Amino acid sequence: MAANTTARLGALGRAELTLLVRNRTALFVALLMPLSLVLVIRSSLDQVDLGAAGMSVIEAALTGGIGMVLLMVVHTNLVSAYVARREGLVLKRLRTGEPSDREILTGIALPSLALALAQCALLVTGGAALLDVRAPQRPVLLAAGVLLGLVLMTALAAATSAVTRSVDSAQLTTLPMFLVSAMGSGLFAPLQVFPERIASLCELLPLTGVMTLVRAGWLGGGDTKELLGAALTALAWTVISVFAVQRWFRWEPRR
Incomplete structure (x- = not known):
């Protein structure tokens, strides 16, 4: 059973990778946009005093770059992918075969997830090797934050596709x-x-918990209570997103 599932996921992932490579716009967004936005983050932080946060401008830019990868490579790219496969009747045809619903959604997401992992690894290793940024202080926590972000953004992308009528409207x-x-x-x-009041509200946003774990894993800091709250917030949004997918995800074109 496990071997069959792996084979189906591999086939779906290879097919989706082929489609991603052929789509130059999606490939540009996935490959170049997140890393270029790191430069935007860096320039926007030049006038911000980060001393109280215990980080340099380049450290803030690189950790923010991981968030950009999660948003652009996973969420934005996958919303377009799910909608395109739905409107092309690919999802409908796949459901008549052996793959389960979970396998279909996961298989379509695999290339974006692999690309996002590679870019996050590049930011971490490149920052430590070339930009004089300290190595991750708690690598396990950093990895956990990234993986949790990948799952959350995938679930949110599937949920967002339910209210997206076309590939063009995915940009909106x-x-x-x-x-x-x-x-x-x-x-x-x-x-x-x-x-403080604005920060308290921002802590409840979907990606905030993930970013808290990522920064604490890379740069250190953060007490147990803060990190536990961040993890629970991200997990809560993941559960909400999965429920939304189960309840409202569309497998056939909108009429």
Whole structure:
């Protein structure tokens, strides 16, 4: 049974990778956009005092870059992929075969997840080797944050596809998540630089918990209570997203 599942996931992943390579726009967004936005983050932080947050501008930019990878490579890219396969009747045909619903959604996500992992690894190793950034202080915590972010963004992408009518409209339906996360989840600026009341609200956003774990894993800091709260927030959003997928995900074109 496990071997059959692995084989089906591999076949779905290879097919999706072929489609991703052929789609130049999606490939550009997945490969170049997240890393280029690291430069945007860095320039936007030049006037921000990060001393209280215990990090340098380049450290804030690189950890924020991991968040950008999760948003652009996983969430944005997968919303378009799920909608494109739905509108092309691919999902409907796949459901008539052996793969389960979970295998179909996971198989389509595999290339984006693998690419996101590779880019996160590049940011960490490149930052430590070339940019004089300290090596991850707690690698296990950093890896846990990234993996949790991958699962969360995949589930959110599937949920977002349910309200997305076409591939073109995916640019609009993914924009709120991008803007809210970029401004309020600590990508462009750590929550420590925000007023306390605003920071408390931002802690409840979907990606905030993941970013808290990522920064604590890479740069250190964060007490047990803070990290546990961040993990629970991210897990809660994951459960909500999975429920939304089970309840509202569309397998056939919208009419």
